[in-house]
Amino acid sequence: MTSGVSFDRSRVSDPALGPVAEKVIAGERLSLADGVTLFDTWDLLGLGAMADAANRARNGDRVTFAANQHINPTNICILRKTCVFCSYARLPKEEGAYHYTMDQVWEEAARVDGDITREFHIVGGLDMHAGLAYYTEMFAGLKARHPQVHVKALTAVEIAHIARIEKMSIRDVLIALREAGLDTMPGGGAEVFSPAVRATIADRKLSGEEYIDVHRTAHALGIRSNCTMLYGHVETHEDRVQHLTMLRDLQDETGGYLAYIPLAYHPDNNELGVELGRTGTATSGVDDLKNLAVGRLFLDNFQHVKSHWIMVTPAVSQMSLHFGVNDLEGTVVREKIYHEAGAHTAQAMSLEEIVRLIRGAGKVPAERDSFYNVLRTFDDADGPPPSHAEAA
Numbered sequence: 359m360t361s362g363v364s365f366d367r368s369r370v371s372d373p374a375l376g377p378v379a380e381k382v383i384a385g386e387r388l389s390l391a392d393g394v395t396l397f398d399t400w401d402l403l404g405l406g407a408m409a410d411a412a413n414r415a416r417n418g419d420r421v422t423f424a425a426n427q428h429i430n431p432t433n434i435c436i437l438r439k440t441c442v443f444c445s446y447a448r449l450p451k452e453e454g455a456y457h458y459t460m461d462q463v464w465e466e467a468a469r470v471d472g473d474i475t476r477e478f479h480i481v482g483g484l485d486m487h488a489g490l491a492y493y494t495e496m497f498a499g500l501k502a503r504h505p506q507v508h509v510k511a512l513t514a515v516e517i518a519h520i521a522r523i524e525k526m527s528i529r530d531v532l533i534a535l536r537e538a539g540l541d542t543m544p545g546g547g548a549e550v551f552s553p554a555v556r557a558t559i560a561d562r563k564l565s566g567e568e569y570i571d572v573h574r575t576a577h578a579l580g581i582r583s584n585c586t587m588l589y590g591h592v593e594t595h596e597d598r599v600q601h602l603t604m605l606r607d608l609q610d611e612t613g614g615y616l617a618y619i620p621l622a623y624h625p626d627n628n629e630l631g632v633e634l635g636r637t638g639t640a641t642s643g644v645d646d647l648k649n650l651a652v653g654r655l656f657l658d659n660f661q662h663v664k665s666h667w668i669m670v671t672p673a674v675s676q677m678s679l680h681f682g683v684n685d686l687e688g689t690v691v692r693e694k695i696y697h698e699a700g701a702h703t704a705q706a707m708s709l710e711e712i713v714r715l716i717r718g719a720g721k722v723p724a725e726r727d728s729f730y731n732v733l734r735t736f737d738d739a740d741g742p743p744p745s746h747a748e749a750a
């Protein structure tokens with residue numbers, strides 16, 4: 359629970375928010391009904407004031423980011439036909455399908471500036487030819503070539519896929535991956551846990567309970583993870599809050615989550631976008647900010663809430679720093695998944711640009727490692743960030 363939260367109550371205009379604001383100030387846990395009230399409100403600035411105060415109480419003015427690189431080794435996926443929101447996956451013989459050899463993975467990883475990149479973020483499709491040996495060879499090879507780089511890899515859905523095709527337990531798969539070099543897990547694959555929503559957008563994907571179970575097992579092994587929610591498609595406000603409740607419950611139980619990252623649905627190049635008549639229309643800036651702010655307020659046991667600038671644009675991410683967010687997606691290098699779905703943002707951002715974005719919001723930038731330890735700050739408010747060599 360976040361205590362010591364204070365803000366000017368006059369900044370909250372919607373009377374419906376009053377009782378929730380009192381709870382936030384008192385450090386009381388929010389109920390499901392409170393969460394729905396937060397999503398329902400028209401008072402975006404009041405919601406933002408509350409979330410900003412809750413974030414300041416935890417993290418002050420500091421905003422962190424990691425110098426990371428995404429690697430998406432295969433887009434071949436057995437759920438290609440049933441995850442109707444997904445623009446990334448392909449069937450094995452479909453145009454655009456790819457599956458990296460290890461040499462291609464090393465080549466992709468070699469694009470990084472060895473002194474700059476701190477983390478590989480590795481996710482892909484559920485490929486029948488990407489089993490345990492594929493990933494253990496990949497992680498061990500990456501660690502051998504880039505020993506200083508953290509490996510954050512494989513969503514709960516991918517872990518369960520490997521377990522299924524190898525006929526192994528989730529636990530044994532995680533142990534083998536950890537031995538090969540897996541450090542932490544990303545939070546993708548959560549979508550929205552509601553069975554009704556899943557039946558519509560991701561019929562054959564791991565259930566919400568199974569997703570939580572994979573993370574529970576990882577946390578028990580000391581493998582920490584992130585968690586997400588894909589919003590802006592067919593879910594209700596109640597579905598969103600029930601989803602957040604399941605994340606909050608697991609965090610109470612294990613404390614293993616590092617950060618919560620709401621993910622905006624992009625409707626281009628996927629079946630769901632056509633069905634909803636939404637192609638070309640991404641989520642609104644208001645809904646993006648609400649999801650981040652509600653995440654901060656409802657998930658009172660999470661230290662970090664991250665905004666994904668690739669999905670919501672750098673401008674909304676910058677504004678979100680006043681809506682409860684204390685962490686920005688990092689440098690990325692080359693993003694594929696959301697660009698297939700119509701994201702118009704850049705595929706990478708330089709350290710200088712991220713620092714400028716954070717400073718532009720009146721916040722204090724800091725580069726972090728994958729466990730959120732601060733690696734360096736940028737004290738010269740007007741100049742460019744120092745190189746690693748200078749900072750060392």
Ligand code: SF4
Binds near residue numbers: 435436482483
């Ligand atoms: S969302 Fe993931 S599991 Fe579903 S089709 Fe896309 S890559 Fe496959």
